[in-house]
Every structure is written in structure tokens, then in C-alpha cells.
Amino acid sequence: MSNQPILEVKGLKKHFSVKKGMFGAQGVVRAVDGVSFSVMPQESFAVVGESGCGKTTLGRLILALETATEGSVAFEGRDLYKLSNAELRKTRRDLQVIFQDPYSSLNPRMTVQQIIEEPLIIHDAYSGPGQRAKRIDYLLDVCGISQSHLTRFPHEFSGGQRQRVGIARALALNPKLVVADEPVSALDVSIQAQILNLLKDLQREFKLTYVFISHDFSVVRHLCDRIAVMYLGKVVELAKSETLFDDPQHPYTEALLSAVPIPDPSIEKRRKRILLSGDVPSPLKPPSGCHFHPRCRYAQDSCRTTPPSLEESKTAHWTACPINPFKEKPSQAALIEI
Amino acid sequence: MTLQPVLSVKGLRTHFFLDEHIVRAVDGVSYDLLPGKTLAVVGESGSGKSVHALSILRLLPEPPAKVVAGEILFKGKDLLKMPAEELRQIRGNRIAMIFQEPMTSLNPVLTIGDQISESIILHQNATQEKAWAKAIDLLGKVGIPHPSERVNDYPHQFSGGMRQRAMIAIALSCEPDVLIADEPTTALDVTIQAQILELMKELQKEFHMAIILITHNIGVVAEMADEVAVMYAGRQVEYGSVGDIFKDPKHPYTRGLLNSVPSIYTRKEKLEAIPGQPPELNKEFPGCPFVARCGVAEARCKDQDPPEFELAAGRMSNCWKQESESLKTRHRHDAGRAPQAPVLS
Ligand SMILES: Nc1ncnc2c1ncn2[C@@H]1O[C@H](COP(=O)(O)OP(=O)(O)OP(=O)(O)O)[C@@H](O)[C@H]1O
Ligand SMILES: Nc1ncnc2c1ncn2[C@@H]1O[C@H](COP(=O)(O)OP(=O)(O)OP(=O)(O)O)[C@@H](O)[C@H]1O
Ligand code: SF4
């Protein structure tokens, strides 16, 4: 494994102008608002957070499907936003995406064969005699799709089978980095487990790097090495997966973890929840200072005015909370030991 | 004194009679629901959870839907045999229901206050004024800040979590004996889900109502349930207390389901996924519907329908493997006076 990050995101911002209210006044949604991190080759990097916090926008920025308002995304050391169209097209082979909704992300008029083959045709890859058929055979095999499905259409399949087809398509060109945006959220648990196991196996087989976007901490814990927690466009905590679960440092992470139900009634019965009051505020009018302060039980006066920056609160553990409430006393969320 | 069940479902089967085929959406569900308790109904998408709930309130379009067998006893009276007028007095009043997507069940052109007070006036003969005051009171109870102002809002002015609170306020307006909640938090963020579940627990204590909680989230089951009914392909395949189901699951599907859930609590190297897909419901299975995905199937599982084996009081499994432990055996279609299935021409 090399020591160079495969992906480097620096000061990334994406602001959308939107009409506000009935009179059409312009407002700005700071969907992604100053995000920085780097991902090492073959790492699984998770981005978690609640609906609307900017996860999908961040994913689209990483894939250069969206232009940034500010900041840069470097893939293997090259700034994606500075590449010419031709160069970007070539780089796209290495950057692929798996979407949440296997129902709408596959073209309903294409057969499974056409769906998987299309990227090979576009990039003129595996073009020698018999190579394409061999490649498709291989993809079917590793993704657990039966040969007999090749001539069938997406609507003939269940959600899990469709997601397998989407994954086979994403892997067709042997990418290096895969952005998976809620790839199992639409699936039933028993099927979700199949796909998660598949993604794990494929990572080894293809030496993949994942940026895994999810709102589900349980899924992320199972699959990912490091986790970034987002709130209203900003990363509030970033740490190794185990550390984040055992020793969360940000009050928002603490509350999020404590809200996740644990599939074990004997634990649930003894658990105390930290209930956050109110909803996530509108991204059109985020609270001043620390965006989380109106819902935070540790907030002090300074939190209302000073926006915190992401600091290394412990080794390789980054937190955007200067109050540091868990320095002496570990967070409640970590106290669910039996 | 033993508690009488407030609701008893016996051998419920609800089918859809379509042009080409019959969909056996619910094909054998039986349980007793006790006052003040929560029954979780779990199962994969399409396993019949919602159709079962809609059957209880007779909210399904008939045709194509038809309850072909079973009894649904509310305080001893069969809802399936009740005249429409009598049923209307129970629906939304003694038995209330909330759905996954509150936006589709709220009326977008009426204020939240109108909708809550309408329900109160309809079921309790209250005056407009009294109903409005109660609406404000209820909004406060379900945790809407500044209820006397927000009561004038329209549904689109509420966030997803607030809409679900408003739905709960409507459902509770008549202090029902039974609340059926069909995936009430599935569309919500996890911190909002935690708020809503907490609210349901508090209100359950206060009103002493029984809850049927439909969910596919195993964590939510662990948090909320007293009893659990597991559904697969329209059939209730296992039933028991929440402790028994999690500690000692009997049916291979329940075991697979519990093993396939990731948890924030532990990291497993590999999840134990259930192979294959659930079967399509438009075919009749001569044997066990789980046979194609089951790791311990026997020869007879393919063509012999496993009956319901009662393993202890309130503990049931529909798997041939439990035959030897069984105290009592009942066919899943048995329900005392089952009405006749219609004859298809
Ligand atoms: N094209 C757009 N124009 C205006 N606003 C947008 C646009 N795309 C996203 N947004 C806004 O940016 C914010 C972040 O959206 P995004 O889709 O990235 O969130 P998310 O974290 O992926 O949410 P979810 O979990 O619901 O998918 C939201 O407030 C959203 O409404
Ligand atoms: N109006 C209808 N006509 C025909 N079939 C129907 C109808 N409504 C439901 N079904 C079928 O009945 C079966 C059970 O559906 P149901 O909605 O009860 O599943 P569910 O367990 O609630 O699933 P989910 O978790 O996705 O909500 C499904 O196969 C569904 O396709
Ligand atoms: S900075 Fe203040 S408001 Fe923000 S999380 Fe920390 S304690 Fe809470």
C-alpha cells in the first residue's frame, strides 16, 4: 500500500442559490461548506449524517459531476477540476459510482448485458476478440448474477438483484475508487447483508477504495475503516471506525450513536437515550457559531458565536468542538457496555 | 386475574383476486394482543405486514382484496362480521392507525388543527370549540413547540418528524384501545426516530393502549416490542416474546434475519446473509415457503405444509424442525368458524 492518498479533498464548498419563500428572494444553501479529508488506497471511508447534511453533494463533487464553489478534489495527486475534458473523461474510468436506488439508476430499456457492457463500449475497453464476453462472464460471476439474466430487463428483477447489476456495471472498467451512495438503503436486511458481503469481497478482489455514503451507522461500522460525520454541510468528527464508536468526541456523534437502536432487547432495556430536541435546522438559515449549538446539551455562550474548526482532539481523531465535553468523562453513547 | 386480549387475530388470510392469478398476501396470521402491550410485526418487504394491518380495519379495496378466512376479534366481537356502521365507530376511534408517509395521509389543504379537531368532532360529538382546544392540547402532548400557533399551520409547513407527530395526535385524539403503526419512523432520520419512538412509549403508558408496530427494523423491534410476530411470504412463521425471539429464535428464517442485521455494537467479519430471494406470492407453495433459502430443510419441507407448532404458551413456530418439541399443533388456516373461500370461475 502506498503512503500517498488516492483522494484528497481540500476546503471543498458547494453553495446552491435557491428561491426563498413566496417572494422569490434568493437564498443560499451551503450544501457542502468547507470539507477536507484524504483517503488512502484500498481504504473504506464512510461519510455519515442525517438527511440533507450534504452527503450526496459531496459524493457528486468527488466524482466531478458537480463543479465546486470553492476548494479542490485531487485524485492520485491530480486536481480533477483542473483537468481538460479529455483528461477528465479518461480519469472517469477509475472513478465509479453505485447509487441508492437500483430501481431508477438502471436504464429500463436496456438488457442486463447492455447495461454491463455499455461502459466497456464507451471507453473502448477489453476490445480484443472475445475479451468483452470474457469480462462480462467474470463480472457476472463475482457479482453473483446468473448467466440466464443477461437477456432480461431491470424490471424483471428484485431490488437486490438490480443492485448487483449496478455494481457489475460500476466495476466493468476496473475502477480504483468507487463512491457508493446509500447502496443498501433501499434493500431488505437479508438482501442488504448479501450486498454488504459482496462489496467487502469485491474490495479485496479489485483492490478498491470506497467512499461509502450512508445514514446508517450499523452498516458503516461493518464495512468502513474511517468515518466522517457530517452536520449541515460540515464534517464535525472524523476518526477510525472503532474509535468513533468506542469513544465519540463530538456531542452530535454522541447523540446520533445513542439514537441508533441496537438489535438486542437485553441491551435496549438498559440503555439510556440522549434525545435531541427539535429538528435539523434549515440549511438556508443555519444557526450561528457552531451549527449544532441549539440542540447541544453541552453548549456554552461561545458556541453561539464562534464557528468551531476541525481539530485533532486525539491522535488521528478530529473533532469540531472546542468545548471537548468528553475529555474527563467518556460520552454516554460509549457507555452501553454490558 | 388474567388479562383478556383486546384484539385477537385468528387464522387471517387475505388474498388479492387478480385477472391472471391470486396473490396470497396474507396466508395465516394468528395472535392475541393484550392491553398496554406492543406487538411488533416484522418481515421483509412484501411479506404481508401492511395488508394484514389494513385487513384488521377493513380498509382494503374489495375486490380485488378479500379476506378468505379468519376472525378478527376486537373485545370479543368479530370485526369481519360487523355491519359497516358499527365498524366505523371503531375505526379511528377505538382502533387508530398511523402510516409510514404522513404527508400522504394528511390533507394538504386543511390546517393541522382542522384535521385533529375534525376527528374529535366525528368520534366524540364534541363542540368545535372544545375540539380545537383539545387539538392544541394534543399537539403539545406530542411535542410540537408553540402548539397554539402551530395548530394553524398546513402540513407542508411541518417537517417530516412534526407531521408524524401530528398523525400521532390525530390517532390519539380518541384515546384508542389499539394503535396500529405501520412503519411510523421508516421515513425519518434516526434522531427523529428516537424522539417518535420515545413519544409512543410515553403515550402508551399514559393511555394504556396496545400497539401493533409494523417494522422491518430489527433494532426498533428490540427497543419497542413485548411480543414479536415474524412474517414470511404472507405467513406468520414464528411468534413469541421479544426476549425468546432474540435469545432463542426457532424458525430458520428468524435466525437468518437476526444474523444478517449489522449492529453498531459489534463488528462482524462477515454478515450471515440469507441466500436467494423471497418467493413470489402468486404461486401456491405446497410446502414451506422458506424451503428454497433454508439451510436445514428436510425432504418433506418441499411438499408438506408445516403447521403451527405451539412450543409453550404464546410461543409458536411453523417449521418442521420443531415438530418434536410441540405441545399442540394447529393448521395455520384453522380459525374456528372460518368463512368459505370464494369459488373462482
Ligand atoms: N441542485 C440543488 N439545488 C439546490 N439545493 C440543493 C441541490 N442539491 C442539493 N441541495 C440541497 O443541499 C443540501 C444537501 O443535500 P444532499 O442531497 O447532498 O444531502 P444528503 O446528505 O445526501 O441527504 P439524504 O440523506 O437525504 O440523501 C440539502 O439541503 C439539499 O436540499
Ligand atoms: N392492491 C393490491 N393488489 C394486488 N396485490 C397487492 C395489493 N396490495 C398489496 N399487494 C401484494 O401483497 C403482498 C403483501 O404486501 P404488503 O404491502 O402487505 O407487504 P409489506 O410486508 O407491508 O411490505 P413493505 O415492507 O414493503 O411495506 C405483496 O406481494 C404486494 O405486492
Ligand atoms: S461546539 Fe458547543 S454547541 Fe457545538 S457541539 Fe461542541 S459543545 Fe455543542
Ligand SMILES: [Mg+2]
Ligand atoms: Mg443523499
Ligand SMILES: [Mg+2]
Ligand atoms: Mg408495508
